[in-house]
Amino acid sequence: MIRFENVSKVYNGNTPAVENLNLEIERGEFVCLIGPSGCGKTTTMKMINRLIEPTSGTIKINGKDIMQIDAVDLRRGIGYVIQQIGLFPHMTVAENVALVPKLLGWNPERRRKRVGELLPLVGLDPAEFRDRYPRELSGGQQQRVGIIRAMAAKPDVILMDEPFSALDPISRESLQDEMKRLQRKLKLTIVFVTHDIDEALKLGDRIAMMRAGQIVQLASPEELLRNPTNEFVAQFIGRDRLLTDPDVLTVADVMIKPVTVDPGHGLAEAIVTMKKRRVNSLLVTDENDKLLGIVIPKQIDLTRRGTVADVMRTVTVTTAPDVHLREAFQRMFLDHLDLLPVVTAEGTLVGLLTSTAMVDALSDVIWAEGDAQ
Amino acid sequence: MIRQVLAVFLDPRMQRTLLLQAAEHISLSLSAVVLAVLVAVPLGVWLTRREQLAEPVMATFGLLQTIPSVALLAFMIPLLGIGREPALAALFLYALMPILRSTYTGIKQVDDAILEAGRGMGMTSRQLLFLVEMPIALRVILSGIRVSTVLIIGWATLAAFVGGGGLGNTIMSGFAMVSPGQILAGGIPVTLLALLADYLLGRLERVVTPRSLRA
Known part of the structure; x- marks a missing residue:
């Protein structure tokens, strides 16, 4: 449903951040983009909602070139979750979650109902949390709200940019579990940027390992662990992890x-x-x-x-x-x-x-x- | 001295004059501040979009602030004659800077992550400004308006020099008659007005700030 065709992004004449990238993401798939910093994973993701526009090549969503869609309309149909969470501090939880529906012109009753549906999905009681302000929530709770805010208008795709990396290990773990559960249950299509291989292996249906603006290997976690294409991938995954595969151990x-x-x-x-x-x-x-x-x-x-x-x-x-x-x-x-x-x-x-x-x-x-x- | 002041306050004729002058004073200050808000807030917002212009523009307005007030007032006379207009123009210029500065900083200090989230969610720049940046910056902008107002109420005293009216008239005649009681009778209400404005605007700041943004 998302298709990158020979996509490149060059920032004013420097070496390309993303070079001739081809990638097809299926509906309902959880794809992790991973690699060292500067590998182009975030650029790749942000090109999907046009926060960054490709220098060449085309990106299609459901067969439609995204450059032909108004950027604002495009973004309203794509959920977006960032590392710094970015909840609006002057709005309540309910107002934050219902923002895109409001921009889309849903009536207040429908918005209210949607907030009531979404909060329990991430284990937050609507009666208790609806009218709280972001500052009155823990980091983990804030990012839970960030996630359902991205889901509010039932987007085709959700983009997540290292959403859990700023959280403490316990919150991170439980949010990863919840995210995977939600994704399976609601058949969400997710493009997830991370630099944490454990997170990618845990969450991804497929993992795109990137380096210097290109995809080095695109494979399921199982395949990646068993058959890393080259030394770079093997090293990124980590020797220990590779060795613990019972088929590799002697x-x-x-x-x-x-x-x-x-x-x-x-x-x-x-x-x-x-x-x-x-x-x-x-x-x-x-x-x-x-x-x-x-x-x-x-x-x-x-x-x-x-x-x-x-x-x-x-x-x-x-x-x-x-x-x-x-x-x-x-x-x-x-x-x-x-x-x-x-x-x-x-x-x-x-x-x-x-x-x-x-x-x-x-x-x-x-x-x-x-x-x- | 206190007796002299009381004598002025208790004189029914002086009471009427003082009330009239206070009304002029308030009207003059308020007009200057309102005009300054109308100009400085949009200008401050615009400067956040044209960052390379921000410093030069603000330095220019800062320079204006350094012109001695009496000089600025005198300078207005050849341009606007005497009366309310030159006083209003000078006060307006003085009121601009704190509002401009606070609008610019208030908007600049909105967390980039919040703006990115907003843009990524499909907000237009206009929506971002009115639904996110302005509400978050509102408290800082209001504090700039408060500073300007208090300042202007004080400086509006000088309007009397160019025939602009206000409580400065009483103070000036106090000077002329070498009557400390009269000077104070004009000065005390000015101080009270400034304190009152400070208090009311402080309250307003708190009222418009949602509890999550309060320090």
């Missing part, structure tokens, strides 16, 4: 260093080692770290004398350090294994996967996704 990323004994170890000694190191198994290796077997407490009969070599079991299932974690975990899960020794192709023991390591790795993934939703 066994080597989460394996621990196992406690090993040599086959000539006495049984009583083996028990003491387990107690001291607080483990419930010992891996038996030869002098070349080649895995020979495993000893667990119930195999040890202290009434008999002997060495671990006498009681150890051979290990039938092992994995390799470069195996994908997901695969290794599946193996442990299907075979009901608590432990999975990690050996190289040459049979050298290099690590151990434990169920604890599995839980740690899973929780990392869940946390990372929790951050990104």
Whole structure:
């Protein structure tokens, strides 16, 4: 429904702020424009409501070139939310929210009704908040009003310019959740500028990663995390976040260093080692770290004398350090294994996967996704 | 001295004269301020749209302020003769500056974010001015008008020098008769008028300011 065709913006002869940009935004889509400062994301957004006019190229909304529409009429059909919130301090909440409807000539009764519908959408009780002034609200409440003010006249599109970046972390988090919920519920089309990758990953249906006036990658959050097109995108997303994708993690990323004994170890000694190191198994290796077997407490009969070599079991299932974690975990899960020794192709023991390591790795993934939703 | 002043105030003939002069004084001051508002407010708004002109224009008006009042009044005589007109013209010129300055600053200090929000929502420049900038700047503009009014009520005393009437006449005849009582009898009402105007305009400022804009 919004279509950029070869759009460029050059500010008096300097290098272009936006260069030959093509972008199509679907109805009901939440698109995040993200990139470092000066990448052209804000310019791109402001060209949609003509606060900035393109130097060349065309922007169409519902097939209509926006330069053919009167700027004031165009803007009244597009919601606009800014970082500094920009509520009118001399108007009440109700007057702020009903401003565009008023400019559009809605009658007072209809405006009143609309305010009554909108306030509860962002968790504000109309009876309590309708007649308050912006200064009497917290920052989070103010931006809630800013959001519904942009929605008041049921615009085709809502533009949001870093709307949550000035808020405290708790308000930001809850407003992000509310925004996503509202967008899904009301099928709003939103163009959202941010420099916060977590916010973009959480909110965007698609993310346009921008750099030097161009879109470097346009993709869903999932796709962006899995397949960043280049080093710039990967770096912007952050290595940590990329690594927490279970498909990218390998066994080597989460394996621990196992406690090993040599086959000539006495049984009583083996028990003491387990107690001291607080483990419930010992891996038996030869002098070349080649895995020979495993000893667990119930195999040890202290009434008999002997060495671990006498009681150890051979290990039938092992994995390799470069195996994908997901695969290794599946193996442990299907075979009901608590432990999975990690050996190289040459049979050298290099690590151990434990169920604890599995839980740690899973929780990392869940946390990372929790951050990104 | 107090007795002398009381003597003047209690003289029925003087009472009538003083009332008449006070009425002239108020009418003269009020006319000057109203005319100044009509010119300075639109000019101040216009200057916020032509920023490169703002400083030169305001410096010019500032210069006007520095001309000694008696000199300015005297200067008006060849242009406008004597009587009410030259006095009004001089007072009008004096009243301009505080109103112009306060209008300009009042509008300039409106947060850019608010203007951007307004423009982005589809307000025309006219709507932005009358629905956003003027209401927010109103308090500052009114305080400029208040300063001008108090100033002008004081200076209107000098109107008597060019035959412009007002309480200055009583003060002048006090000078002529070397009568401190008479001088004070003219001066005290001027002071009271200025205080009254200050109070009333202060009240007005508060009334027109929504509670959210009050400091």
